Amino acid sequence: MGATLKIGRRAELLLVVSCAVALAAPGCRPYPELAVNSPPRPLAVIVSCDTAGWIVPCGCSSKQAGGLLRRATYVNQIRGGADVLLADAGGAPGGVAPYDRLKFAAVLRGEAAMDVSAHNVGAAEAELGAAVIRDLARSTGVSFISTNVRDAEGNPLVSLSRVVTCGSQRVAVLGVLSPRYARPGLQVDPPGDAVLKHVTTLKGAYDQLVVLAYLPEEELELFVGQVPEADLVIGGPTLQSIAPRRTGPTTWGAVTNKGKFLAHLQRDRPDLEWTGKIVELGAEIADHAAQEQNLRDFREELARVDFRADQTSFAPRLARDLPAGFEVAGVEACMTCHVDDCTEWRETRHAHAWQTLVEKSSHVDPYCQHCHTTGYGLPGGFTSLASAELLGNVGCEACHGPSRAHSLRPATQTAYNARDRCRSCHDVENSPEFEFDSFWDQIAHGLPTNPAKVE
Structure with a gap:
């Protein structure tokens, strides 16, 4: 009788262990015990x-x-x-x-x-x-x-x-x-x-x-x-x-x-x-x-690693032979001639784009950085968190392109046609209500304030 009882208990134990393993299999969690039948x-x-x-x-x-x-x-x-x-x-x-x-x-x-x-x-x-x-x-x-x-x-x-x-x-x-x-x-x-x-x-x-x-x-x-x-x-x-x-x-x-x-x-x-x-x-x-x-x-891991733009898939692919002066100069360089435009820009959401990321703790993520910064992955542009202080907003060159050459000689055309750049970030995914004409009017700006600087 004792041997029989011992075997029975062992069988019961094995049954319990087997059921636990099956229920613990990924995707099938244990559920409350059901009534018999x-x-x-x-x-x-x-x-x-x-x-x-x-x-x-x-x-x-x-x-x-x-x-x-x-x-x-x-x-x-x-x-x-x-x-x-x-x-x-x-x-x-x-x-x-x-x-x-x-x-x-x-x-x-x-x-x-x-x-x-x-x-x-x-x-x-x-x-x-x-x-x-x-x-x-x-x-x-x-x-x-x-x-x-x-x-x-x-x-x-x-x-x-x-x-x-x-x-x-x-x-x-x-x-x-x-x-x-x-x-x-x-x-x-x-x-x-x-x-x-x-x-x-x-x-x-x-x-x-x-x-x-x-x-x-x-x-x-x-x-x-x-x-x-x-x-x-x-x-x-x-x-x-x-x-x-x-x-x-x-x-x-x-x-x-x-x-x-x-x-x-x-x-x-x-x-x-x-x-x-x-x-x-x-x-x-x-x-x-x-x-x-x-x-x-x-x-937290992103903050520790601080990926450079060239360690992501978001940095633009550049030609090997870039023109001289194809480099981000920064908003301060634009201020030399375009004082009124830059002053107006400082009141726009573009000028505070980085802060919107900080408020959501997403400023460490390159996926967000590449649309909330200036010149992401471009020469002289945003490269990582270390460059956020100067380039951590959507500045002039986010739309007009790297403009060092233009800042040195204003007669030189800026690298990009700004009207072609909006949809690179304001796509259907991120800006489903984006409508070009009405949005463009909100950021319209024009001639240099200091035309004497133009050669």
């Missing part, structure tokens, strides 16, 4: 795509959507009533420069805090190369997957798939990348063939098959027809988000545009069909506290 909770699959480095909307417009802070809040709300598998279909980095890599690491830490189950290798991830992706996987703990991308030696770039237990369901998650995004050092196999081949190795190991597909729209729809084994296919990048729809046995859709949208697929019971919707992460969704801390940590 209670119905299973709904299963929700939530997918993001094309975050493009947007940890948070820049804040230039109150109507901006997206950001990890809102994403986490939405996911947690759904977790209150469903078992959630959270995944990313790829396209999360904003580039390959040192700044972009640091920001991508912060994005991944944010995903890890949300218990993301899988992060597919998209085009932007592939651009970083095998060594960087593998290093980020180790340092952040995020589970990268790719079923059809191999390194230069032909080995899988990362895990081919993941099987995650969500409540009573085992969900296999695979990921594919379009061959058009192949790059040196990486081999990209045909997505359909790779999925069908790998699925045979998972037979009996899953209840639901989800494929994250970083494919252009025309490839995405063809791919869905090639993999009828898939229950769900969620992709991007597409010109716009595609609301979930059904083709044969597969429900599919797509999300895109800087992580402003999520695809939310849900099945309330195993015997019901999948339903879904595209969710816009608008300002009505509150910021999540843990993600706010992640943002603060990222900004």
Whole structure:
């Protein structure tokens, strides 16, 4: 009797440990204990795509959507009533420069805090190369997957798939990348063939098959027809988000545009069909506290590193043979002739653009710096926080171009046509209500106050 009791207790202990491991799997959090014979909770699959480095909307417009802070809040709300598998279909980095890599690491830490189950290798991830992706996987703990991308030696770039237990369901998650995004050092196999081949190795190991597909729209729809084994296919990048729809046995859709949208697929019971919707992460969704801390940590790191403009992807590409005097001279040089214009400028929002960043603690971020400074990355222009005192606002040369030559000999034309420069910062994203004619009238200025200086 004693031996039997001991074995029974051990079996009970093993059962408890096994359940804890399954429930702790990324993306499927523990939920309150359910009554015996209670119905299973709904299963929700939530997918993001094309975050493009947007940890948070820049804040230039109150109507901006997206950001990890809102994403986490939405996911947690759904977790209150469903078992959630959270995944990313790829396209999360904003580039390959040192700044972009640091920001991508912060994005991944944010995903890890949300218990993301899988992060597919998209085009932007592939651009970083095998060594960087593998290093980020180790340092952040995020589970990268790719079923059809191999390194230069032909080995899988990362895990081919993941099987995650969500409540009573085992969900296999695979990921594919379009061959058009192949790059040196990486081999990209045909997505359909790779999925069908790998699925045979998972037979009996899953209840639901989800494929994250970083494919252009025309490839995405063809791919869905090639993999009828898939229950769900969620992709991007597409010109716009595609609301979930059904083709044969597969429900599919797509999300895109800087992580402003999520695809939310849900099945309330195993015997019901999948339903879904595209969710816009608008300002009505509150910021999540843990993600706010992640943002603060990222900004503190930016302040310590203080990236130069040439360590980002925002500095303009310059010709090798620049004309003599192609250098930022500064507002004080402009004051020599254009006293009235410069005096009027000091009362404009352009002259206080840097302060608006300081008030939001975003002045440390090069993404914000390049539109709130003068001559970002140009000769004599803003280079890093160290140059903020003199060049930390939108001065004359932000629109007229580096004008050292003009300041020395006013008959020399300024480098840029100012009318062509507005949209470089006042784009649809940052200034959705920008209307050129009315805005131009607000900054109109003209002839030099001191014409005697003009040669």
